[in-house]
Structures are given as C-alpha cells and as structure tokens.
Amino acid sequence: MTLSNAPPVRHVLCLAGSLRRDSWNRRLLGVAAAHAPATLHLDVCGGLAAVPMFDEDLEQHEPDGPAGVRSLRASVAAADGLIIATPEYNHAMPGVLKNALDWLSRESPQGEVLVEKPVAVFGASAGPWGTRLAQASLRQVLHTCGALVMPAPTLFIANAAARFDENAALVDPATAESLQRFVLAFEQWMARVAPAPARPQAALAMAR
Template sequence: MAEILTLVGSLRTESVNSKFAQVAAASAPEGAAVTTFEGLEEIPFYNEDLDVEGKVPAKAAELRAAVAAADGLLLVTPEYNGTMPAVINNAIDWISRPFGASSATGTKAAVIGTSAGQYGGVWAHDDVRKSLKVAGAEVVEDATLAIGASYSRFAEVEPQDDAEVVEGIAKVVAALAGTTGATAPAELAEAAAR
C-alpha cells in the first residue's frame, strides 16, 4: 500500500486547497491511501534551540514521523505574496532537520494547488519544489497542477465537481503512488462530469 501524506498550506476552514486535498484522498488509485496531516498551525516556528532531544515539540515530532513513514508527499498550497505560505515553509524546515537526517530524504514529492492569481500559484509551487529538493525529497517534476482565479472559479462549483481539477489531481496522485493509471476513480470522474 502506497501511503501519501498531504500537507495543506492554507489554514482557512473553507480553504479551496483543503478541498483539493480531499479530492486527492478520493482520487487515490487502488493500492494507495492519501491522508492529510492535521495541525501544521500548532508547530512552532523552527528554532534550533527547540530541536534537541527531549525538547522537540510533540507536533513537530509527529510531522517528522509521518513524513518518514510516507511513500509520497503531496503539498497543496496557495501563493502568498509571490511565494509559499509560512506554514509550508515552517513544515519543510522541521522535516529537513536535523541536518543530514531529513525525514523527507528519498520520498517522492509533488506540489499542486490553487490561488487567486491567474497563474494559480506557480511561483509558490516552484519555491516549494526547490525547498523540498534541498530537504532531500525526490520531486516528481511533471506531477503538477496550478489552477488560477480560485475565487471566481470555485464561487459556485466545488473542486470535486470540476472535471479538470479532479482529473489533474488524480494524475498527480497516481504519479506519487507509482501507478500508471492517470484517471480518477470512475465514481468521482462521473460526478465531476455532471
């Protein structure tokens, strides 16, 4: 079973990126499971003084363990001020340490998301990919999805009802799971096509 861990860069209750993560879970091909890490906002900003045995905050230790156990990482994020949100940057800081022992080393990773701008957050996604590579992850370069104009596009349509979004997320999840299938499960695809 391929375990894919999702980290979401928006903390809003009704975040569209959180809904993308839900579509990712529903799009998991047979033999794969997608789960979202909850509580990124509870992790303090990375501080080397905290990163010593016996002092590592519980939620940061939980994140490291979850990333180490995952076969794939899916970061789902908007773009804030031309780059990644602080919560994603902080998560990568924690998983990249201690130096030389990143919990992301060798883990397949991909970045997707939606943002208000016309390009869907590609600057943020590029920055996240770069940071993940430095942290030791194996970024799947062609597993991408950036959907622009999120406020208008999803004003009346939920992501799970948008065929392009469902299909795009399914392709990324399949790439992370190491499967050749590039389509969403039939029920999800049929619902989105309506």
C-alpha cells in the same frame, strides 16, 4: 495459507500549505483522497498549526522537537510519499509551510525524513497564476532537503473559487480530471524512485 498477488497499498501524506480550514488547497487534497485508486491511501494532514516557529533553542531544550514537530515528523517518516498543495502569498510559499519544512529538514531519531522521500507539488489560488512562483520556491527548498520531487506533470489551478459550488464541492470536470492524472502520475513516480512496498498499516496508525 493463501498468498495474495494484490499490489501493496502505498500511504501518501497530504499537506496543505494553509491553516485556513476551508482553503482551496485543503479541499482539493480531500477530493484527491476521496477518488484515489485502491492502491493508494491519501491521508490529509491537519497538523501544521501545532508546529511552532523554528527555533534552535527549542531543539536544545527538546532534542526530539516539540510535540507538534514530533507528530508531523513521525507521519512523514511513516509515509511512502508526500503530496504538498500550496497557495501563493506574495509570490512565494506561505511561511507556515516553509517553517514545517525547516523543522523536517533537521536531524531526528527518524533521520532527515525528507531525504529521498518522493514528493509531488501542486497548488491552487484565487488569482490567475495558479501558484507558479510558490511552487518554484517550494521545489527549490524540497530539492535542498534531499526530497525526490516529481518533475511532471505540473498542476497550477487558477481562479479556484470558480471551481467549487456553494457546498464546497468540486464542480469543474477539467480540474477533477487533472487532479486524477496528477495522483496517478505520482503513484508511478513513487514506484520508480522508491519501489519498496508500503509500510504496514499498524505502523502508519502509530504515526498519526
């Protein structure tokens, strides 16, 4: 039997805080996933639309949560880390993202899945501020939920529409380089705060 010295592949779940199919943040997560190093597997999640509004009555009726919540919670629990890309709505994170975090902060058969979970945050907007206030509010919520939020580097992408061509391909080299540095920094952050090896791929597939 030959033992491999190759480093483990870490699984990172990527959440876009927007339901819009062609959102800038979802596109940037796709770019990050396509160009991630071989030691990282980035999986862009599209399940926030299936998560109902948080309601304690639903918890009493379904102790494990509705189906959309169970699916999202299992995916977060199975991941080695979480990257969240948020737009900014009215100087704050979108309601759909806050709602998902409220569900994820609750007790479940998997425990509180955000506690001690390595998380990185960035954001893109069509305006000039690059989601600075949204990221600040998001970080506050994540800290409250017990997540291990990467403090730096930060990534605020303004004027997002100008960074893509008509085919939705990223054409701005500076943004691509910043995104790559961000992902590599998060890999180092995960190794620092959660050095355990990645979970088996079979377990990850069951969680999707």
